[in-house]
Amino acid sequence: MNVLQLNTEALPRVSVVMPVYNVEAYAAEAIRSVLAQTFNDFELIIVDDGGSDASMEICRSFSDPRITIVSQRNRGLAGARNTGIAAARGEYIALLDSDDRWLPEKLMLHVIHLDNTPEIGVSFAPSRFIDAAGQPLRIVQRPKLKSIAPEDIFCRNPVGNGSAPVLRRSALDTVAFAHPDDRMRTCWFDESLRQSEDIEMWLRLSLTGGVRFEGIATVQTEYRIGGSGLSAQILRQYESWQGVVARMASYAPEFTARHVARARAYQLRYLARRAIQLGDAGMAMALLRGAVVSSVRPLLEEPAKSLTTFGAALVGRMIGPDQFARLAGRAAGGQLVA
Structure with a gap:
């Protein structure tokens, strides 16, 4: 009886944090991909971020003792992740956005990786892009995997997206801070x-x-690519990236000044490749021009990827937006690295 009680109250090895906000079309897929993991010593913390659709009804339809639902007023993705991490009990924290999916071996492989390399604080894996219907695209993120320096993260973001990493809780706590408006x-x-x-x-x-x-x-x-307002999203992403640079300059000014031109060029080229994948050759070309003005390092360091991106944008300008949009997936090439 005592043994049973101890097992029931044992802490999970992994806490999966999944914010949910108006994703009724995708939430069930995300949850099923967690419940299908071959590693099952986890808790799934679903954070209700105050949406207005049927997402939470879908989430509550799942009956599994490992699922916990936490509700809050809308705070956005960062705020929902913070709420989930605060509730997490696991040694490792896995992040999953509710419109993405995991393959069944993901948690097992990351737990093995972190268990056997205690000096590593963040484990991640490449991602495949899927469309709004969940069909695989011909785009795979294949980032640098080892010997990652801060400038690699700034310029190339090898983690790639918010559903890729599994982190040690102890690593996360090295950068924890009190909310500026609510010190509690x-x-x-x-x-x-x-x-x-x-x-x-x-x-x-x-x-x-x-x-x-x-x-x-x-x-x-x-990693799911959505289907509406995407050009505006690309511009907002660049504006947000500039905000990140401003924040980083406040605590690492020398590092930021040394690497920002190269990082900006890579960011603009990445966004240009997103624009190509979305069929917007005009935006892609404008972004590429900005990349070259900022730094020619991406062109010198990755000439094949850079020239392929320029070529795809030029083809789009020549054949027109309608035909290019139909060919966009092919024009974007087989790989996309953040």
């Missing part, structure tokens, strides 16, 4: 950011926390 609340992600909050966190972990990042080789995350 602990934050890990910067809630003033509505985009790019993940790259800001990875940079802070690396630069101020001294946390080491390392990836595993196989694709384990399916």
